[in-house]
Amino acid sequence: MYKALVLVSGGLDSTVLTAKIVKKYGAETVAALNIYYGQKHAKEQEYASFQANSYGIKMIHADLSKVFQWSKDCPLLEGSENEIPEKSYAEQLQEHGGKGIVKTYVPFRNGLFLSYAAAVAIQIGASKIFYGAHSDDAAGNAYPDCSSAFIGSMAKSIFEGTGGLVKLEAPFWNLTKKEIVKIGLELGVDFAHTWSCYRGESLPCRVCATCIDREKAFEANGMVDPLVKGESL
Numbered sequence: 427m428y429k430a431l432v433l434v435s436g437g438l439d440s441t442v443l444t445a446k447i448v449k450k451y452g453a454e455t456v457a458a459l460n461i462y463y464g465q466k467h468a469k470e471q472e473y474a475s476f477q478a479n480s481y482g483i484k485m486i487h488a489d490l491s492k493v494f495q496w497s498k499d500c501p502l503l504e505g506s507e508n509e510i511p512e513k514s515y516a517e518q519l520q521e522h523g524g525k526g527i528v529k530t531y532v533p534f535r536n537g538l539f540l541s542y543a544a545a546v547a548i549q550i551g552a553s554k555i556f557y558g559a560h561s562d563d564a565a566g567n568a569y570p571d572c573s574s575a576f577i578g579s580m581a582k583s584i585f586e587g588t589g590g591l592v593k594l595e596a597p598f599w600n601l602t603k604k605e606i607v608k609i610g611l612e613l614g615v616d617f618a619h620t621w622s623c624y625r626g627e628s629l630p631c632r633v634c635a636t637c638i639d640r641e642k643a644f645e646a647n648g649m650v651d652p653l654v655k656g657e658s659l
Contacts, residue, residue: 428484429455431552433543436460436473438640439558439598441620442610446597447556448481449613457484457550459543463535464491464504467626476619486546493538502530502624510624512633519566528568530624530635536571537580540594544584547592555584560598560606562639574599603643611647618652630654 429451434440448456460474471487478485494503501508511518511529518528536559543555563572570576581594598606610617622640623630630637630653644651 427455428457428550428552430554430556431457431459431543431547431550432483432556433539433558434458434460434474434478436470436475436477436620437558437622437636438610438617438620438643439560439603439606440474441477441617442606442613442615443556443558443598444477444481444483445610445613445615448483453482456481457486457552459486459488459546461488461490461539461542463532463538464494465502465532466504466510467502467621467624469626470621473619473621477616480616480619486550488542488546490538490542494532494535497533500530500532502532510634512631513635514638515562515565515568515635518635519568522566525566526568527570528635531569531571534571536569536576540580540584544588544592544594548588553592555592555594557594557596558598559596560601560603562603564599572599603639604646607643607647607649611649617644621653623653629656 430447432444432447434444458478460471462468462471475485497503498506499508500506501510515528547555559572563569577596577599584592584594622636624634624636625631641651
């Protein structure tokens, strides 16, 4: 019987969250859910599988890419010809007067993921779903499906919709990526085997928003991102 289901992408935040939950509950009671949604950087799935294997937890894969077959605007998706912005989230928000949805927002992606996770959680007996949204993503409403209001609403919906069997928790909702890196360092997370870049190339591009934020988070902790040093799969 599983106690926890963790949404994992193969990225920095969800990997740190996985380490935290495994430490708390034990690997034998934790399952990971990785969802392919038609993203151009699908190579992150390799990292999700690597981490699940390293922590000795059950991995569940799902393909929800057909849901986004009508989305031609979001540059993260295979069906779009739009270019991924080469600027930080802060710079993108400034273009909207400091607030507004960024171009890399995938239509209600996290709402879909969490709904799917709730259905899976009931079936495997997990009473909690863990999701790695953090304050940097929610800032300026860049990603509205990472906001505290969204998390609270989804938590209530999942609890009510499962008859109180499943609860949603987002332990990092009020933390910055800098603080998440710090937690990961304390937990001994293998950051060299995580992927954040929106481009699925052999090395991080270092110019997309998630690359920029990731590098700065490591620098703020007095470190160089291991992916920048070429340490990877």
